[in-house]
Amino acid sequence: MSKVIKGGTIVTADLTYEADILVEGDKIVEIGKNLSGDEVLDATGCYVMPGGIDPHVHLEMPFMGTHSADGFESGTRAGLAGGTTMVVDFCLPNPGQSLLEALAIWQQKSGLACSDYSYHMAITSWNEQVFNEMSEVVDRGINTFKHFMAYKGALMVDDDEMFASFQRCAALGAMPLVHAENGDVVATMQQKLLAEGNNGPEAHAYSRPPEVEGEAANRAVMIADMAGVPLYIVHASCEQAHEAIRRARQKGMRVFGEPLIQHLTLDDSEYRNPDWDHAAQRVMSPPFRNKQHQDSLWAGLQSGSLQVVATDHCAFTIEQKRFGIGDFTKIPNGTGGLEDRMPMLWTYGVRTGRLTMNEFVAVTSTNIAKILNMYPRKGAILEGADADLVVWDPNRSKTITSKSQQSVIEYNVFEGKEVVGLPRFTLTRGRVAIEESTIKTEPGVGEFIGRDAYPAV
Amino acid sequence: MSKVIKGGTIVTADLTYEADILVEGDKIVEIGKNLSGDEVLDATGCYVMPGGIDPHVHLEMPFMGTHSADGFESGTRAGLAGGTTMVVDFCLPNPGQSLLEALAIWQQKSGLACSDYSYHMAITSWNEQVFNEMSEVVDRGINTFKHFMAYKGALMVDDDEMFASFQRCAALGAMPLVHAENGDVVATMQQKLLAEGNNGPEAHAYSRPPEVEGEAANRAVMIADMAGVPLYIVHASCEQAHEAIRRARQKGMRVFGEPLIQHLTLDDSEYRNPDWDHAAQRVMSPPFRNKQHQDSLWAGLQSGSLQVVATDHCAFTIEQKRFGIGDFTKIPNGTGGLEDRMPMLWTYGVRTGRLTMNEFVAVTSTNIAKILNMYPRKGAILEGADADLVVWDPNRSKTITSKSQQSVIEYNVFEGKEVVGLPRFTLTRGRVAIEESTIKTEPGVGEFIGRDAYPAV
Amino acid sequence: MSKVIKGGTIVTADLTYEADILVEGDKIVEIGKNLSGDEVLDATGCYVMPGGIDPHVHLEMPFMGTHSADGFESGTRAGLAGGTTMVVDFCLPNPGQSLLEALAIWQQKSGLACSDYSYHMAITSWNEQVFNEMSEVVDRGINTFKHFMAYKGALMVDDDEMFASFQRCAALGAMPLVHAENGDVVATMQQKLLAEGNNGPEAHAYSRPPEVEGEAANRAVMIADMAGVPLYIVHASCEQAHEAIRRARQKGMRVFGEPLIQHLTLDDSEYRNPDWDHAAQRVMSPPFRNKQHQDSLWAGLQSGSLQVVATDHCAFTIEQKRFGIGDFTKIPNGTGGLEDRMPMLWTYGVRTGRLTMNEFVAVTSTNIAKILNMYPRKGAILEGADADLVVWDPNRSKTITSKSQQSVIEYNVFEGKEVVGLPRFTLTRGRVAIEESTIKTEPGVGEFIGRDAYPAV
Amino acid sequence: MSKVIKGGTIVTADLTYEADILVEGDKIVEIGKNLSGDEVLDATGCYVMPGGIDPHVHLEMPFMGTHSADGFESGTRAGLAGGTTMVVDFCLPNPGQSLLEALAIWQQKSGLACSDYSYHMAITSWNEQVFNEMSEVVDRGINTFKHFMAYKGALMVDDDEMFASFQRCAALGAMPLVHAENGDVVATMQQKLLAEGNNGPEAHAYSRPPEVEGEAANRAVMIADMAGVPLYIVHASCEQAHEAIRRARQKGMRVFGEPLIQHLTLDDSEYRNPDWDHAAQRVMSPPFRNKQHQDSLWAGLQSGSLQVVATDHCAFTIEQKRFGIGDFTKIPNGTGGLEDRMPMLWTYGVRTGRLTMNEFVAVTSTNIAKILNMYPRKGAILEGADADLVVWDPNRSKTITSKSQQSVIEYNVFEGKEVVGLPRFTLTRGRVAIEESTIKTEPGVGEFIGRDAYPAV
Ligand SMILES: [Zn+2]
Ligand SMILES: [Zn+2]
Ligand SMILES: [Zn+2]
Ligand SMILES: [Zn+2]
Ligand SMILES: [Zn+2]
Ligand SMILES: [Zn+2]
Ligand SMILES: [Zn+2]
Ligand SMILES: [Zn+2]
Known part of the structure; x- marks a missing residue:
């Protein structure tokens, strides 16, 4: 049964024009005027854009014997509700664990995904097995490897390991990613702050100031330079x-x-909120920064020195957050955002005149698909591309509240923000998953999207 | 009679894929596999790209009672021979002259153009008539206004005039362009050098070092900032x-x-050539710079901080250049380049790994079309777009020499450079103008391309 | 009759040590332990430092048929009260006026100076007479020439004139100074703001944002570079x-x-004060900036990229300021500061840990004396140097208020600031001019200090 | 028996003036005109300056069971011959060794020093004993602690250890120093280059490019920032x-x-010399850089962003250097320079107009004494200061050659350079150690100079 999206204005990273889109099965089959199909989705007054891609999420992430609260079902549902039709999660082997073994576990978690997804593979330790398995991982469609420069004693790798892994990436046509914070300094600062009696959530921010992130970013850049490999810095939060x-x-x-929508729109005054829960719910790494850093991030998106916007969605319940009462280092790191990224960026980016609509599409979808090597299957409105689409109604508005969100947690860091610009329809590979406030997602229809090795330059 | 470009790989700023292109009349009408048409152009082994656009040329430019040597016929012929299917010339009113009167003169010159063309309008003086006529100029499809910060006593405008004009641009939805060099300082330096007996072509470079250009660029940026208008800096030549x-x-x-292909590939050692003619033929403003500046320009194209590549094609004969014997300030400023821009950039940019093919298309065509507001009619391979196309053979090579060039002058600043990557076919609005070394251009088929005012943000 | 300053700690730009100072006549004649003299000044618990030098003041400055309110008598008295023992005023010829004629006028004004003084000569127009007289001006002990890049239609010179004058400075061993703001842009902005109905003092700041100053500074730097001359940028107020x-x-x-003490410690929120008088009293050029600019200025003093602190003291009465009611462009530009510079810098610089005491001496006195070529006669505690000294009591404090100030005007931009660190004694060429709150200044004892041309490097 | 230095021009960091200097014992006792003493040193036509201080030398440094070739006797003799009257050596405990035990060993080595000397203490490992002993080390007059970010598996400390040590420095009023190169990356690059068959001295430079140094410098800065401590970066060699x-x-x-005189005047073309010995003799870390880096270092000295000039004198014989034939990682790192620093810097810095004479004194002596907290006992020409003086003859010249040098090694990296400006006399604590080409040094007269902890700000 075919569908036609009728009467809208197509907005891609490249172009804005009026046309209908004919979808058959999970593909776009025709773009043009006056198309007809079995079912008509009315896009009058709307912009029809490639569905958003969130390049950075953690669904059902292992944590202290339990998991982050949103799994692939609720996480992708939240994404779809906000116009995001694909997520890239991080497969996190325990240090010493086989990459392939970890991958098998992640594949199981994603069985109920409502939209497509892919993985980055984390390199959390280094040995011959890891070296060897990286090749197999690339063959299985994962061409990006994440390195944590923080989380000492857990996920962190040192410069030696990073350099070895980056060189391996270069050989395999893969790209390294880094979480850039100096883990040694963070760990020492945490102990120092605790020892001084600073155990509240605000100390989380004190323990990892912008300098600590900038240093690590600079170091990763040098190592990538020496290895002759491109580099992707996740959650760049500061000047x-x-x-x-x-x-x-x-x-x-x-x-x-990759700036996050949180860092673009929220600032460190949140940690000064006297309510422990309020502040702890905002604990993520890197922490929120001040307004000058926000200006820097926005200018980066405008000038092209920053290319994509993500969420690092990693949702924890109030109860989970409270593990950290009396010791901020035990507050699980992470906030939600999957449902809010696109409306927040539209509201604070496009409506304020900072970004054009085409730039909005670029940073939420097309650039990501290109950088992660899955364009134009994803991130494009082209004949033959996957019908991951959002029909965006620039006049729909709401006030963000956890009461009506898809995420399973009880709060929202954007609570109370009014957004203007929301999906009328979200389609995932041709299926209507969202129709305004009506959720039609189908758990399990999402598929893994393999991403080939990058071609040699 | 339709044409099909068969068997090639389409390369756009956005995408690389295999498909044929069907052309009817002057438009692309279909893109797909296995297309057929009345005439087949074999693109096997080739990349099919949007024809190049040169955003900065001076054809038949008035000069000391005569004109620069290449007019619209030979200039556009040279462009087509190198894969460039459109040029943007500068309409230069005399100070005090009506903009519309100057435009009428320029329209006459372009009658024999072999490819499409457009104009920038220069603001060379400021008064109420200019203020008023700018609106009409925009209505006639010219949305870009050039300002010379150098050439004192001739084309130069002062800060006052620039600020007034930039504000007018903002009101009209037009964009200012600047030639950025401090004209006061250049003029004084010229007199000083002459007074000291430095009258040779090398003194041209001494009279306008990078600092003089950087200062003016910085000043233009500030004025644009105050006027709330975008800004385009032509021939950015230095760090x-x-x-x-x-x-x-x-x-x-x-x-x-906008860096020029000359500044990207030639350096200031050319002025130290003891042959007066050799050096004088390289006299242009800004002059060639050293290798460190070249590195800066290439990095700009790679990172996106510089967006387009032009030529500032303004060809003078040996005889014309010799007007400046004994007084370098009388050497007419300008070099050729229209035929060489694309092969030189491919050879020194794509083949060296600095730029991807998609970036090549972006900086030679698509970005220009977007920035000058004529996308996707120009700069795109899309159904409905003008069939300005180049079928690029990455294996064709030649050694550049004035002996076989299209430009009417007797020398070439790239003389002796070997280029690999040349057009197999160049099509201008559907007509085959170039087939390998065979020139099939038709004087007069080129048309003026109007460019609308920019939409308000 | 000799004096000995006993029991203090000498603090110079170079060194901190305990010693007494013996003064005979107007000179320091001995520095050592256990000195004795006819009169003892008790410096116990105090720092004995070179008297402050203010390199930038306007006393009895001509203005709309009248003068700025503080002349040489009250101005130098205010300086001495705050520990400043020398000022450098600006001799301002009318455009076209003979420099020597203007100098004669300035010499008359300074007859009642209570401390030593020197002049900068302003170049407010350019012609052969100016060119010729500059040599004579240097011979008379004025080796610094000021250029206004703003105040269009009055004091402003254009790039041509600046470049000519800078080259002349290079030839004479003199140094150019600039007031760096783009006068063309300021003038246009002023008219635009007035036309839009913005006629209050806050519009003064809108008309000359940091970008307008940065541009001019950058331009002056380039011109100095081309002329091969050092450069001194007065009242640098922004990043x-x-x-x-x-x-x-x-x-x-x-x-x-040269940052001003005002820009270091006051910000642009002052202009948002609803009281017209309050805001207008803060009108000076450049205007106060935001806190980020303050951080930049402080870091400049700390790192040495900024070298001196001045006041641009130019005091106008409430009545004079009110000339600008209804038209901010008519508000006379200028604030006081001579009495407050040293205590404010000590309080906000030394007591906060930003600057060492030695750096305090450097930026208030020694660097200035060196840069203006009058070291070590001024700015030093050395045998043979002028006995311009301040015995600084780090524990004396007061709340700044116009009620008890030396300046003749009725307000003070630092009103209400508490300062800790004040003179116990101020000596001007050996005379005690200030003893705590007691004013002992003697009008007319101040002398002109000639400053030789700089030696060739 | 007193000495008077007569007829010269005293040049300090602060001042240039004509005066004689009276020396009694090891102190300056009077500065003035027409002084007399038992012995007269004729300084006519000379500049009398504070003796040079080399803040960075390695004398008799342990190396593969032997030692670097110049010990305290020949090293300080070489220094004196070039106008350097004090050196600061590095006490290098083996990892795990007691700091105090290492200090005892170093004290023994320095018994025959011909000039005064001091130590920096290296932190080459981290444990409670080190933590505790640091306090005693400071008490013994060593307030600077060196950290190697390179030399993995030997001297290198990691970020954790550095941060701990920097915090300890902050608590003790000491200052950390760093050798800034990323040791992990260097070690991997070395193995990679060797594996690829690059075993010659040129590979030394390839293994540690400027990026590797810049990264480490940036990291050390961040750690110092977090620890709230000043930082001294040794041998800064690159932009x-x-x-x-x-x-x-x-x-x-x-x-x-701290740039080195080698990096200021020699470049990486030295490693391309086909003579293995020539290239190997220039092997030091960081390696020589290209001319653009030299420009950056000179500008740093001119602007004050770099403050001192050192040598890192660490001399190895030809035979020792040849340990590295076939494996560049075994070439002992280090070059001489103690005798040449002052004449080379005078010739290439002062005579070229880059630095004033006062700046020359600052960067070779006074700044060092201040930064290392031994001013004004050292680095000053003041009554009461140590009579460490050089009578500098700006007209004496020579061609540098190993044939006539003091260092015991058989070559000189400055071989063949002509220098203009050499000592007529060098005095170490009042003794004439050098009189033109005559060496009068007395082994064993040099003393250890203790340096107190820095005062709290
Ligand atoms: Zn992370
Ligand atoms: Zn994450
Ligand atoms: Zn131009
Ligand atoms: Zn041009
Ligand atoms: Zn001013
Ligand atoms: Zn002023
Ligand atoms: Zn070292
Ligand atoms: Zn060393």
Whole structure:
């Protein structure tokens, strides 16, 4: 049964024009005027855009014997509700664990995904098995490897391991990603703050200031330079990291920076909220920064020195957050955002005149698909592309509240923000998953999207 | 009679894929597999790309009672021979002259153009008539206004005039362009050098070092910022100008920078050539710079802080250049380049791994079409777009020599450079103008391309 | 009759040590332990420092047929009360006027000075007479020439004139100074704001944002570079100007930057005060900036990229300020500060840990004396140096208020600030001018201090 | 028996003036005109300056069971011959060794020193004993602690250890120093290069490019920032490290950078010399860089963003250097320079107009004495200061050659350079050690100079 999206204005990273879209099965089969199909989705007054891609989420992430609260079902449902039709999760082997074994576990988790998904593979330790398995991982469609420069004693790798892994990435046509914070310094600062009696959530921010992130970003850039490999810096939250990225790019290096919607729109005053729960719910790494850092991130999106916007969605319940009462280092790190990324960015980016609509599509979808090597299957409105689409109604508005959100947790860091610009329809591979406030997602229809190795330059 | 371009790989700024292109009349009518048409152009082994656009040329430019040597016929023929299917010339009113009167003159010159063309309008003086006529100029499809910060006593405008004009541009939805060099300082330096007996072509470079350009770029950026208007800096040749552009972009400003193929590939050692003619033939403004500036420009194209590549094609004969014997300030400023831009950039940019093929298309065509507001009619391979196409044979090679060039002058600043990557076919609005070394251009088929005012943000 | 300053700790730019100082006549004649003299000044618990030098004041400055309110008598008295023992005023010829004629007028004004003084000569127009007289001006002990890049239609010179004058300075061993703001842009902005109905004092700040200053600073740097001359940028108030200075210095250029105590400690929120008088009293050029600019200025003093602190003291009465009611462009530009510079800088610089005591001496006195070529006669505690000294009591405090100030005006921009650190004694060429709150100044004892041309490097 | 230095021009960091100097015993006792003493040293036509201080030398440094070739006798003799009257050596405990035990060993080595000397203490491992002994080390007059970020598996400490040590420095009023290169990356690069068959001295430079140094400098800055302690970066050799320093200083941090005379005047073309010995003799870390880096270092000295000039004197014989034939990682790292630093810097710095004479004194002596907290006992020409003096004849010249050098090794990296400006006399604590070409040094007269902890700000 075919569908036609009628009467809308197509907005891609490249172009804005009026046309209908004919969808058959899970593909776009025709784009043009006056198309007809079995079912008509009315896009009058709307922009029809490639569905959002969130390049950075953690669904059902293992944590202290339990998991982050949103799994693939509720996480992808939240994404779809906000116009995001694909997520890229992080497969996290325990240090020493086989990458392939971890991958098998992740594949199980994702069985009920409502939209397509892919994985980054984390390199959390280094040995010959890891070296060897990286090749197999790339063959299985995972061409990106994540490295944690923080979380000492857990996920962190040192410079030696990073350099070895980056060189391996270069050989395999894969791209390294880094979480850039100096883990040694963070760990020491945490102990120092606790010892001084600073055990509240605000100390989380004190323990990892922008300098600590900028240093690590700068270090990762140098190691990538020496390895001759591109680099993707996740959750770049501050001017210091952004500066390291700019400097690299001004040498001709291919370095990418990913701000989060949280860092673009929320600031560190949140941690000064006297309500422990309020502040703890905002604990993530890197922490929120001040307004000057926000200005830097927005300018990066405008100038192209930063390329994509993500969420690092990793939702914990109030109860889980409270593990950290009396010891901020035990507050699970992470906030939600999957449902809110697109409306928040539209509201604070497009409606304010900072970004064009085409740039909005670029940073929420197309650039991501290109950088992660799955364009134009994803991130495009082209004949033959997957029918991952959002029919965006620029006049629909709501006030964000946890009461009506898809995420299973009881709060929302954007609570009370009014957004203007929301999906009328979200289609995932041709299926209507969202129709305004009506959720029609189907758990299990999402598929793994393999991403090939990058071609040699 | 339809034509099909068969068997090639389409390369756009966005995408690389295999497909045929069906052309009817002057438009692309279909893109797909296994297309057929009345005439087949064999693109096997080739990349099919949007024809190049040169955003900066001077054809039949008035000069000391005569004109620059290449007019619209030979200039556009040279462009087509190198894969460039459109040029944007500068309409240059005399100070005090009516803009519309100047435009009428320019329209006459372009009668024999072999490819499409457009104009930028220069603001060379400021008064109420100019203010008023700018609106009419925009209505006639010219949405870009050029300002010379150099050439004192001739084309130069002062800050007052620039600010007034930039504000007018903002009101009209037009964009200012600047030639950024401090004209006061250049003029004084010229007199000083002459007074000291430095009258040779090398003194041209001494009279306008990078600092003089960087200063003016910085000043233009500030004035654009105050006027609330985007800005396009032509022939950005050095790190200092590039830095001013980067700083502006890092504030979120929309500032564009245009390096020339000459500055990317030739350096100031040319002026030290003891042959007066050799050196004088390289005299242009800004002059060639050293290798460090070249590195800066390439990195700008790679990182996106510079967006387009032009030629500033303004060809003078040996005889014309010799007007400046004994007084370098009388050497007519300008070099050729229209035929060489694309092969030189492919050879030194794509084949060296600095730029991807998609980036090549972006900086030679698509970005230009977007920035100058004529996308996707130009700069795109899309159904409905003008059939301005180049079928690029990455294996064709030649050694550049004035002996076989299209330009009417007797020398070539790229003489002796070997280029690999040349057009197999160049099509201008559906007509085959070039087939390998065979020139099939038709004088007079080129048309003026109007460009609408920019929409308000 | 000799004096000995006993029991204090001498603090110079170079050194901190305990010693007494013996003064005979107007000179320091001995520095050592256990000195004795006819009169003893008790410096117990105090720091004995070179008297402050204010390199930038306007006393009895001509203005709309009247003068700025503080002349040489009250101005130098205010300075002495705050520990400043010398001022450098600006001799301002009318455009077209003979420099020597203007100098004669200035010499008359300074007859009642209570402390020593010197002049900068302003170049407010350019012609052969000016060119010729500059040599005579240097011979008369004035080796610094001021250029206004703002105040269009009055004091402003254009790039041509600046470049000519800078070259002349280079030839004479003199140094150019600039007031760096783009006068064309300011003038247009003023008219635009007035036309839009913005006629209050806050519009003064809108008409000359940091970008307008940064641009001019950058331009002056380039012109100095081309002329091969050092450069001194007065009242550098913002990061943009500071950045231009840093960039120049990182090329090896000798460029100096002078922040004002006002810009270091007051911000632009002052202009949002609803009281017209309050805001208008803060009108000066450049206007106060936001806190980020303050941080930049402080870091400049700490790192040495900015070298001196001045006041631009130019005091107008409430009545004079009210000339600008209904038209902010008519508000006379200027604030006081001579009495407050040293205590404010000590309080906000030394007591906060930003500056060492030695750095305090450097930026208030020694660096100035060196840069203006009158060291070690001034700015030093050395045998043979002028006995311009301040015995600084780090524990004396007061709340600044116009009620008890020396300046003749009725308000003070630092009103209500508490300062800790004040003179116990101030000596001007050996005379005790200030003893705690007792004013002992003697009008007319101040002398003109000639400053020789700089030696060739 | 007193000495008077007569007829010269005294040049200090602060001042240039004509005066005689009276020396009694090891102190300056009087400065003035027409002094007389038992012995007259004729300084006519000379500049009398504070003796040079080399803040960075390695004398009799342990190495593969032997020692670097110059010990305290020949090293300080070489220093004196070039006008350097004090050296600061590095006490290098083996990892795990007691700091105090190492100090005892170093004290023994220095018994025959011909000039005064001091030590930095290296932190080469971290444990409770080190933590505790640091306090005693400070008490013994060593207030600076060196940290190697390179030399993995030997001297290198990791970020954790550095942060702990920096915090300890902060508590003790001591200052950390760093050798800034990323040791992990260097070690991997070395193995990679060797594996690829690059075993010659040129591979030494390939294994540690400027990026590797810049990264480490940036990291050390961040750690110092977090620890709240000043930082001294030894042998800053490149723009990348210099940029990290500038950025830190522009935040208001107290970070110091030390270029070496080698990096200021020699470049990486030396490693391309086909003579293995020639290239190997230039092997040091960081390696020589290209001319652009030299420009950056000179500008740093001019602008004050770099403060001191050292040698890292660590001399190895030809035979020792040849340990590395066939494996560049075994070439002992180090070059001489103690005798040449002052004449080379005078010739290439002062005579070229880059530095004033006062700046020359600052960067070779006074700044060092201040930064290392031994001013004004050292680095000053003041009554009461140590009579460490050089009578500098600006007209004496020579061609540098190993044939006539004091160092015991058989070559000189400055071989063949002509220097103009050499000592007529060098005095160490009042003794004439050098009189033109005559060496009068007395082994064993040199004493250890203790340096107190820094006062709290
Ligand atoms: Zn992370
Ligand atoms: Zn994450
Ligand atoms: Zn031009
Ligand atoms: Zn042009
Ligand atoms: Zn001013
Ligand atoms: Zn002033
Ligand atoms: Zn070292
Ligand atoms: Zn060393």
